[in-house]
Amino acid sequence: xxxxxxxxxxxxxxxxxxxxxxxxxxxxxxxxxxxxxxxxxxxxxxxxxxxxxxxxxxxxxxxxxxxxxxxxxxxxxxxxxxxxxxxxxxxxxxxxxxxxxxxxxxxxxxxxxxxx
Amino acid sequence: xxxxxxxxxxxxxxxxxxxxxxxxxxxxxxxxxxxxxxxxxxxxxxxxxxxxxxxxxxxxxxxxxxxxxxxxxxxxxxxxxxxxxxxxxxxxxxxxxxxxxxxxxxxxxxx
Numbered sequence: 001x002x003x004x005x006x007x008x009x010x011x012x013x014x015x016x017x018x019x020x021x022x023x024x025x026x027x028x029x030x031x032x033x034x035x036x037x038x039x040x041x042x043x044x045x046x047x048x049x050x051x052x053x054x055x056x057x058x059x060x061x062x063x064x065x066x067x068x069x070x071x072x073x074x075x076x077x078x079x080x081x082x083x084x085x086x087x088x089x090x091x092x093x094x095x096x097x098x099x100x101x102x103x104x105x106x107x108x109x110x111x112x113x114x115x116x
Numbered sequence: 117x118x119x120x121x122x123x124x125x126x127x128x129x130x131x132x133x134x135x136x137x138x139x140x141x142x143x144x145x146x147x148x149x150x151x152x153x154x155x156x157x158x159x160x161x162x163x164x165x166x167x168x169x170x171x172x173x174x175x176x177x178x179x180x181x182x183x184x185x186x187x188x189x190x191x192x193x194x195x196x197x198x199x200x201x202x203x204x205x206x207x208x209x210x211x212x213x214x215x216x217x218x219x220x221x222x223x224x225x226x227x
Contacts, residue, residue: 035216044119045154045162045205047216058214094161101168101209102152106161 002027004095004107011113018082018114022095022107029053029076033098036069036080038091039109046091050098051078085114120145120206120219127225133194136222138206139187144217146187150209153182153191156221157202166191193224201226 008020022034036048049059051069059067063082071078082089090113096103121139128134138145138153145151149169154162164173166182169189179194189208193200206219 044221045207045218047207047218049215060215061213099164099167101148101150102164102207103154103162104164104167104173106163109161 002097002105004097004105006093006095006107006110008093008110008112010111011115012085013116014085014087014114016085018080018085018089018112020080020093020095020110020112021077022079023075023077024097025076029071029073029078034071034078035096035098035103037094037096037103037106038089039094040088040091048080048082048093087114090114118217120208120217122204122206122219122222124220125223125225127227128193128196129227130196130198132196133192134196134224136191136193136204136206136224138189138191138208138219140189140208140217141187143212144187144208144210145184145189147211148209149184151182151184151189152207153180153189154205154207155200155202156205162205196226198226200224 003025005023030053033050035050051057066083068081092109094109095107097105151169153166156162165180169184170182181192204222
């Protein structure tokens with residue numbers, strides 16, 4: 001079965017750029033949209049953006065100026081870059097597969113703390 | 117785009133039914149039948165339990181059902197079980213700028 005695994009630094013300094021990767025195993029990254037979703041501690045979920053295997057993207061309007069997503073089909077993974085970090089970006093970051101209007105497969109999540 | 121509005125908490129006794137509402141606007145929930153629901157246990161990733169307002173993914177109990185009226189979607193859980201105690205989130209597609217918006221989440225307590 002398809003599984004997702006996020007990877008990246010757990011601690012990033014304010015004003016720097018966060019880079020996360022989501023590796024897809026047990027299936028191909030092709031023919032699906034893939035999303036990043038985050039959740040600050042004790043708070044709700046926020047959709048960040050999605051990418052198709054072709055590289056086509058859609059971003060949350062509130063984060064659009066700071067977000068870039070990319071995909072590497074040869075490595076079966078996709079990535080997130082979020083710039084100009086502040087403490088408000090501290091959260092658990094999940095990657096997920098888009099299925100119809102929902103997100104049917106999720107990674108376990110990776111905690112990212114923005115602190116000096 | 118503001119988050120969808122959900123009650124902060126609901127509770128029910130084992131065997132009872134509860135309903136969680138999710139209120140949006142004509143730009144999101146009211147526009148399309150593209151509302152999904154997620155169950156999240158502490159420390160875990162969310163699990164998709166309803167998509168396209170009423171459809172259950174394979175393997176999801178038929179005790180979970182979804183509906184929508186106007187700009188408000190609802191999740192009903194019947195025959196409450198202890199394992200249903202979790203946070204529940206609704207999510208809607210938003211056609212402008214093609215993005216998704218989540219509700220603030222509802223904590224379900226099984227008494």
